[in-house]
Amino acid sequence: MIDRPTKETETTVTTLDDLATLADYSLMDTLNPDPDATDNGEDHSPRQVYSGHYVPVKPTQISDPEYITHSKNFFNELGFADSMAQSNDFIRMFSGDISQVPSPMRNVGWATGYALSIYGNEYYQQCPFGTGNGYGDGRAVSVLEAVINDKRWEMQLKGGGRTPYCRGADGRAVLRSSVREFLAQEHMHALGVPTSRSLSLYVSKTEKVRRPWYSEGSRSHDPDIMVYDPVAISTRVAPSFLRVGQLELFGRRARKQEHPKAMEELEMIVLHLIDREYNQVIDNSLPLEEKVLLLASEFRNRLTSLVASWIRVGYCQGNFNSDNCAAGGFTIDYGPFGFCDRFDPQFQPWTGGGQHFSFLNQPAAAERNFHMFWVALRPLLEQHPKALEQLDAIRNGFADLMQTEMEKMWTSKLGLSTFEPTLFKELITLMMQTSVDYTLFFRELSNLPKSMDSLEKSFYESDN
Numbered sequence: 001m002i003d004r005p006t007k008e009t010e011t012t013v014t015t016l017d018d019l020a021t022l023a024d025y026s027l028m029d030t031l032n033p034d035p036d037a038t039d040n041g042e043d044h045s046p047r048q049v050y051s052g053h054y055v056p057v058k059p060t061q062i063s064d065p066e067y068i069t070h071s072k073n074f075f076n077e078l079g080f081a082d083s084m085a086q087s088n089d090f091i092r093m094f095s096g097d098i099s100q101v102p103s104p105m106r107n108v109g110w111a112t113g114y115a116l117s118i119y120g121n122e123y124y125q126q127c128p129f130g131t132g133n134g135y136g137d138g139r140a141v142s143v144l145e146a147v148i149n150d151k152r153w154e155m156q157l158k159g160g161g162r163t164p165y166c167r168g169a170d171g172r173a174v175l176r177s178s179v180r181e182f183l184a185q186e187h188m189h190a191l192g193v194p195t196s197r198s199l200s201l202y203v204s205k206t207e208k209v210r211r212p213w214y215s216e217g218s219r220s221h222d223p224d225i226m227v228y229d230p231v232a233i234s235t236r237v238a239p240s241f242l243r244v245g246q247l248e249l250f251g252r253r254a255r256k257q258e259h260p261k262a263m264e265e266l267e268m269i270v271l272h273l274i275d276r277e278y279n280q281v282i283d284n285s286l287p288l289e290e291k292v293l294l295l296a297s298e299f300r301n302r303l304t305s306l307v308a309s310w311i312r313v314g315y316c317q318g319n320f321n322s323d324n325c326a327a328g329g330f331t332i333d334y335g336p337f338g339f340c341d342r343f344d345p346q347f348q349p350w351t352g353g354g355q356h357f358s359f360l361n362q363p364a365a366a367e368r369n370f371h372m373f374w375v376a377l378r379p380l381l382e383q384h385p386k387a388l389e390q391l392d393a394i395r396n397g398f399a400d401l402m403q404t405e406m407e408k409m410w411t412s413k414l415g416l417s418t419f420e421p422t423l424f425k426e427l428i429t430l431m432m433q434t435s436v437d438y439t440l441f442f443r444e445l446s447n448l449p450k451s452m453d454s455l456e457k458s459f460y461e462s463d464n
Contacts (some may be wrong), residue, residue: 005214010079011076011079011081011351013078013080013081013084013148014080014081014082014083014084015077015087015088015089016084016087016090016093016101016102017102019080019084019105019144019146020101020102020103020104020105021104021148022146022147022148022266022407023104023106023144023145024104024146024147024152025106025144025145026046026145026152026272026275026276026422027053027054027110027142027145027154027240027272028056028106028110030099030272030275031052031053031054031268031269031272032051032052032053032054032265032268033052033053033054033055033056033186034050034051034052034054034055034056034164034263035051035052036049036050037052037055037056038056039056040050040056040058040108041056041057041058041107041108041109042052042058043055043056043057043058043163044057044060044161044162044163044164044171045162045164045166046128046134046164046166046167046168047134047164048129048131048133048134048434049113049133049134049136049164049165050133050258050264051253051258051259051261051262052257052265053112053250053265053268053269053272054110054111055110055111055112055113055163055164055165056108056109056110056133056166057108057109057111057141057163058099058107058108058109059096059097059098059109059141059143059157059161060096060160060161060162060171061092061095061096061097061235062095062096062159062163062172062202062203062204062207062231062232062233063097063204063205063206063207064204064206064207065091065092065096065202065203065204065205065206065233065310066202066203066205067085067086067091067202067283068084068175068179068201068202068203068232069182069200069201069455070085070199070200070201071182071186071197071198071199071200073186074197074198074199074282075199078148078149078153079148079149083433085200089101089102089407090200091202093143094143094199094200094202094233094235095202095233096141096157096158096161096233098143100115104200105144108141109141109142109144109157109160110141110142111136111137111140111141111142111163111165112136112137112241112246112361113133113135113136113137113165113246113249113259114135114137114243114245114248114249114322114323114417115132115245115246115249115251115252115322115323116132116135116245116246116321116322116323117244117245117248117321117322117323117368117369117372118321118322118356118370119321119356119357119365119368120368120371120372122252123290126167127167128167128168132249132252133357134165134167135165135167135323136163136164136165136169137163137165138159138162138163138165138166138167138169139155139159139161139162139163139166139169139170139171139172139173140156140158140160140162140163140241140401141156141157141158141161141163141237142154142155142157142241143155143156143157143160144154152239152240153237153238153239154237154238154239154240154241155182155236155237155463156200156235156236156237156238156241157233157234157235158173158178158181158233158234158235158236159171159172159174159178159231159232159233159234160233163436166183170209172207172209172231173231173232173233173234174209174211174229174230174231175203175229175230175231175232176229176232176384177335178201178204178232178234179201179232180334181198181236181334181335182198182201182234183198184334185197185198185236185331185334185335186198188313188315188331189430191309191313192309193306193310193312193313193315193331194302194306194309194329194330194331195330195331195332196236196237196238196241196326196330196331196332197236197237197238198234198235198237199234199235199236199237200234200235201232201233201234201235202232202233203230203231203232204230204231204232205230207230207231208228208229208230208231209227209228209231209275210226210227210228211226211227211228211229211230212225212226212227213225213226213227213229218231221351222351222352238326238328238330239276239277239328239366240273240276240277240327240328241326241332242269242272242273242276242326242327243322243323243324243325243326243327243332244322244323244325244326244327244369244373244376245321245322245323245324245325245372246269246323246327247266247269247270247273247327247373247376247377248322248362248372248373248375248376250262250265250266250269250376251266251375251376251377251379252376253265253266253377254266254379254438255379263379263380266376266380267380268345268379269286270291270292270295270377271288271291273295273327273328274291274295276328276438277327277328277329278294278295278298278299281294281298282294282295282298282444288380289380289381289384289387290387292377292380292381292387292391293387293390293391293394295377296373296374296377296391296394296395297394298329298369299327299370299373300327300330300394300397300398300401301329301401302328302330303329303366303369303370304363304366304398304401304402304404304405305329305333305365305405305407306329306330306366307362307363307405308329308363308402308405308406308408308409309409310362311359311360311362311363311406311409312409312412312413312440313339314339314340314341314359314439315331315337315339316337316338316339316340316347316348316349316357316358316359317331317337317340317357317360317362318335318336318338318348318349318350318353318355319333319335319336319350319352319353319356319357320339320365320366320369321361321369322369322372322373323339325366325369327373330437331383336349336350336352336353337349337350338350338455339439340359340433340438340439340440341437342436342437342438342460343431343432343436343441344437345358345359345360345361345428345432346358346359346361347359348362360461361408363402363403366402367398367399370395370398371395371398374391374392374394374395377391378391386458410424413442414445415445415446415448434459435459435460435461436458436459436460437458437459437460440457440458441455441458441459443458444457444458
């Protein structure tokens with residue numbers, strides 16, 4: 001869980017050499033690499049990855065990188081000097097060239113595979129091979145793990161070039177979407193919502209890629225033209241980028257006995273998740289079955305709390321698949337997302353999203369992702385019937401806990417001491433019947449107005 005800082009951190013990292021002393025590559029040092037991977041990380045064409053937890057990949061630098069911004073707040077929290085963001089070696093590394101990083105940093109990064117489930121349904125058709133062995137980090141390359149102020153952080157380049165999971169795409173991100181994700185991550189953190197963070201953003205002065213977009217004045221539902229956009233690399237940071245879909249991939253392989261080490265690799269990735277994200281709440285000396293049960297319970301707590309926080313601030317994760325659900329219980333992958341302005345329970349910021357990932361359906365979508373998490377864990381408890389029953393009970397209790405978290409959130413948002421279901425139902429009904437701004441309305445309501453006049457600024461003009 002990523003907490004907001006409570007105090008400033010003294011600057012201790014002023015150069016890339018300083019940062020190198022904090023490097024600690026737990027994922028690459030404790031998990032299995034793809035046995036078919038290259039040693040030098042030159043692995044940029046789509047292919048099937050049959051086993052292993054990661055593929056060593058060398059990112060592809062953007063040409064002629066130029067500084068756009070960095071998060072001064074996050075730099076301060078990490079103890080980084082602001083001047084680093086515009087230093088030549090820092091720009092080189094975080095625009096994709098890790099060939100000259102100081103030791104003990106490594107000049108090869110890594111990409112991971114994961115499975116895809118959409119609203120609790122297993123999908124294979126997005127994989128070009130139809131097997132699920134080609135789906136994963138297609139343009140995200142992690143380049144560093146570092147322990148900073150006693151906390152582990154993973155740094156990942158979004159737009160860092162093609163990997164074996166690129167499915168034929170170019171591996172690039174463009175500036176406009178990178179700026180949007182950068183701002184959203186830091187905004188969500190400031191709102192107290194657990195999230196990945198933004199470190200830095202660089203753009204190429206010469207490299208562009210074609211992307212679908214909208215013509216001027218277009219009212220088209222889908223993009224109607226192709227445009228050339230400058231490519232960019234943003235560095236996003238989190239305790240890990242382990243996803244529900246990642247565990248799901250290894251759970252599927254173990255369930256189907258796809259290779260001799262399938263069960264072993266499932267256990268390894270689950271224990272690695274516990275070590276990375278839950279080591280403060282799960283005792284390492286416990287037997288495996290107890291660890292799995294505590295993991296399921298703690299993740300359920302985090303996920304229900306997270307989704308309640310999303311709705312508190314009006315955030316909608318428009319593509320909340322299992323691969324976009326962090327196993328650490330925080331927000332990742334700001335692809336198709338948006339904030340609800342005019343209140344609509346079915347608000348969906350992505351034209352390809354659908355009602356199943358709409359604003360007030362996010363608790364149900366979260367339950368579907370937790371279901372896939374539960375499915376992935378079950379093979380580990382097949383020899384422990386009592387533990388399996390307990391795991392099933394944790395799964396079955398998700399909806400009730402989600403409802404409790406939602407009621408707690410609404411109670412706080414309305415400034416009440418206890419949840420009043422009748423009052424809440426009447427309020428939501430009125431909000432649906434009028435053109436009210438979700439954020440402004442609750443902001444004005446917090447002033448306890450004596451009449452409706454002071455709430456007028458919260459309403460849009462009628463469309464009629």
